[in-house]
Amino acid sequence: MFELTVESSFSGAHQLIKSNSPCENLHGHNWRVALTVCGSEQEPDVGWVIDFKKLKEALNKELAKFDHKYLNEVLPVSPTAENIAKQIYRDLAASLPVCKVTVWETEKSSVSYSE
Numbered sequence: 001m002f003e004l005t006v007e008s009s010f011s012g013a014h015q016l017i018k019s020n021s022p023c024e025n026l027h028g029h030n031w032r033v034a035l036t037v038c039g040s041e042q043e044p045d046v047g048w049v050i051d052f053k054k055l056k057e058a059l060n061k062e063l064a065k066f067d068h069k070y071l072n073e074v075l076p077v078s079p080t081a082e083n084i085a086k087q088i089y090r091d092l093a094a095s096l097p098v099c100k101v102t103v104w105e106t107e108k109s110s111v112s113y114s115e
C-alpha cells in the first residue's frame with residue numbers, strides 16, 4: 001500500500017462560540033492542510049498511484065472554499081480544526097481515495113481525521 005501526501009494552506013477567520021476561551025473572539029489563522037490518499041495500484045506505464053499534480057489541484061480547489069472567509073459562515077458546525085478536517089475529508093473522499101486529512105491550526109497544533 002502506498003500513502004501519497006500533498007500539502008497546501010489557506011487563511012481564514014473564526015470564532016469558537018461557547019468554547020469559554022479567548023477563541024470566542026474573532027481571530028484568524030494560516031491553516032496548513034495535508035491530504036493523504038492511499039492506494040496499491042500503480043498506473044503500469046508511469047508507475048505512480050495518482051499524479052501529485054491532480055491531488056494538489058483537488059486540494060487547492062477545496063481550500064478555495066475556505067480561503068479568506070469567515071469560517072463560521074462556511075461550515076454548518078463550529079469551525080474547529082476537527083470540523084474543518086472532517087469537512088475537507090468528506091468533500092474530497094467523493095472523488096479521491098482519501099485516507100487522512102490533517103489540519104494545522106498553529107505550527108504546533110494539528111488534528112488528523114480519517115474514517
Ligand SMILES: Nc1nc2c(c(=O)[nH]1)N=C([C@H](O)[C@H](O)COP(=O)(O)OP(=O)(O)OP(=O)(O)O)CN2
Pocket residue numbers: 016023027079080081082105106109
Ligand atoms: N481541539 C481543539 N482545540 C482548540 C482549537 C481547535 O480547533 N481544536 N482551536 C483553538 C483556537 O482556534 C485558538 O485560536 C488556538 O489557540 P491556541 O492553540 O492557544 O493557539 P496560540 O497560537 O494562541 O497558542 P499559544 O500556546 O497560546 O501561544 C483552541 N483550541
Ligand SMILES: [Zn+2]
Pocket residue numbers: 014023027028029105
Ligand atoms: Zn482559532
